[in-house]
Amino acid sequence: MAQKKILLLGGSMQQIPSIKKAKELGLYTITCDYLPENPGHKIADEYYNVSTTDKxxxxxxxxxxxxxxxVAYASDPAAPTAAYVAEKMGLPGNPYESxxxxxxKDLFRDFLHKHGLNCPYAHGYATYEEAYRDMENFHFPVMVKPVDSSGSKGVVKIYDKSELKAAVKEAISYxxxxxxxxxxxxxxxGxxxxxxxxxxxxxxxxxxxGNELYSGRGTREYVALGEFWPSLLTPDMKAKVDDELQxxxxxxxxxxxxxxxxxxxxENDTVYILELGPRNGGSYIPQLIQYATGVDLVDYTIRAAIGEDxxxxxxxxxxxxxxxxxxxxxxxxxxxxxxFDETFRAKNLLEVYCTKQPGEEVHAYQNxxxxxGTILFKADNVEEMMEITGNIQKYYRVIVENS
Structure with missing residues (x-):
């Protein structure tokens, strides 16, 4: 029987687990993006210099x-491309329009509203002027976000319409x-x-x-730092979130x-789905889930893409x-x-995924x-986990020169 071929959209360090898994499952792996130096391409059987957003x-x-x-593994921008190609070629996948x-985000909020799902009051715009004219319809504070970015990029919380112009400029830049x-x-x-x-x-x-961790640490508010498991939701609240997703x-x-x-x-126990990204999470969430549950979601993602049960x-x-x-x-x-703190390195640290080499430039974290990159670590209990994540600079620090 001929070896099955799978096209993996992107070859970044975060996408390597999907490429490795596809090879492990005996598939012929082809990667594409516009970054030939991405490390995943060295692992794949073939690479093509084609942008993952050019459907x-x-x-x-x-x-x-x-x-x-x-497969568009851990990539929001590539997810519509994967769905479009699958639909056009009659391959396994989800509906392109969905x-x-x-x-x-603007299409998503409209969809939630039209279908009676919980949704904050929201509106999409193309210009600052349009949004400014509409501001009397909003109760502050509000969140200003690019409609098509992830990972807190371009997301700003504002308390007054005088702050809108700068927030819009940042959102549009992403x-x-x-x-x-x-x-x-x-x-x-919570x-x-x-x-x-x-x-x-x-x-x-x-x-x-898991429980999302957000910034304090000298960076701006509402920038994602990571997560920790297990979720602190009650079984009833977890079921409520699952029901809303279903x-x-x-x-x-x-x-x-x-x-x-x-x-x-x-505060009224109403569940709001902020994002349902049609792809595996970034920041090594599938790997963390495998540590936490033993379930290999990457394996299921690859199998689903080739129509396996x-x-x-x-x-x-x-x-x-x-x-x-x-x-x-x-x-x-x-x-x-x-x-790294030596005790933390020996007792807690599981994996270090660093994308920088010594001598490369780094920026103060804004998004x-x-x-x-990302570190994965464990703790003996929730109290220890909260102590580590609340005081992370005691356990690891990025050493930077010429700052």
């Missing part, structure tokens, strides 16, 4: 290569389409819910949630595949305490090394663009 060019490549499956809705959204801020109860899930034939069969998946007509999930619960996947509880945390510097300068 027509990727379709042309996929047809020429006669692929059997396509994936497009999930990857553009938007590929030049559009942004303004939405009312929701006061959350931690933001963050994690990954998976549906099989439209049924949400697996979710694993409603959304059903309304969108999604089929089989992975999701990156961001949700908040307000994924029905064995089921809800699995978290055992132990685990975290993924950004490698970041609070100052700009030249990267020298990462310092995930400035991340130097």
């Amino acid at each position: 027509e060019a990727v379709l042309q490549l996929a047809q020429k290569l006669q692929i059997d499956g396509i 994936v497009k809705i999930l990857t553009e 938007s590929r389409s030049g559009r942004f959204i303004v939405e009312e801020f929701i006061q959350k109860k 931690y933001q819910v963050s994690g990954d899930g998976f549906s099989v034939d439209g049924k949400l069969v697996f979710t694993s949630y 409603r959304l998946i059903t309304e969108l007509g999604m089929k089989t595949g992975a999701y990156n999930i961001e949700a908040i619960i307000d 994924c029905s064995a996947l089921q809800m699995t509880p978290t055992v132990g305490c685990w975290s993924n945390y950004m490698l970041l510097s609070t100052v700009s300068g030249t990267f020298k090394e990462i310092w 995930t663009t400035h991340s130097l």
Whole structure:
């Protein structure tokens, strides 16, 4: 039988697990993006210099290569391309229009509103002037976000319309389409819910949630730093989040595949789905979930892409305490090394994924663009985990020169 071919969109360090898994499953691996130096391309069987967001060019490549499956692993911008190619070629995948809705915040908020799902008051715009005219309809504070970015990039919380212009300028600078959204801020109860899930034939069969960690540490408010497991949700609240996700998946007509999930619960226990990314999470969330539950979501993602049966996947509880945390510097300068506390290194540290070499430039952390990578670590209990994540500079520091 001929070896099946899979096209993997992107070859960054974060995408290496998907390339390795596809090879492990005996597939012929082809990668593409516009960055030939990306490390994943060295692992793949073939590489093509084609942008993952150019859906027509990727379709042309996929047809020429006669692929059997396509994956946008841990990449929001590439997810619509994967869905588009799969739909055009009759390959396993999710509906292109639904994936497009999930990857553009203004379309997503409109969809939630129209289908009676919980949603903050929100509106999308192309210009500052349009948004400014509309501001009397909002209750402050509000969040200003690019419609098509992830990882806190271009997200600003503002308290007055005098701050709108600067926030819009920043949001647009991170938007590929030049559009942004303004939405009312929701006061959350407890931690933001963050994690990954998976549906099989439209049924949400697996979710694993952690607690989102946000910045203080000399960086701006509402910038993601990482997560820790287990989720502090009660079983009832977890079921409530799962139910809201299932409603959304059903309304969108999604089929089989992975999701990156961001949700908040307000003071009235109302669940708001902020993001349902139609792809595995970045920052090594699938690897963290494997430590926490033993479930290999990367394996299911690759199998789903080539039409293999994924029905064995089921809800699995978290055992132990685990975290993924950004490698970041609070100052700009030249990267020298990462310092770890020796006890932490020996007892807690699991993996270090660093994208920088000594001598390379680093920027003070303002959003995930400035991340130097991710560390994964464990703790004996939730108290220890909260102590480490709350005082992370005691356990690791990025050493920078010339700052």
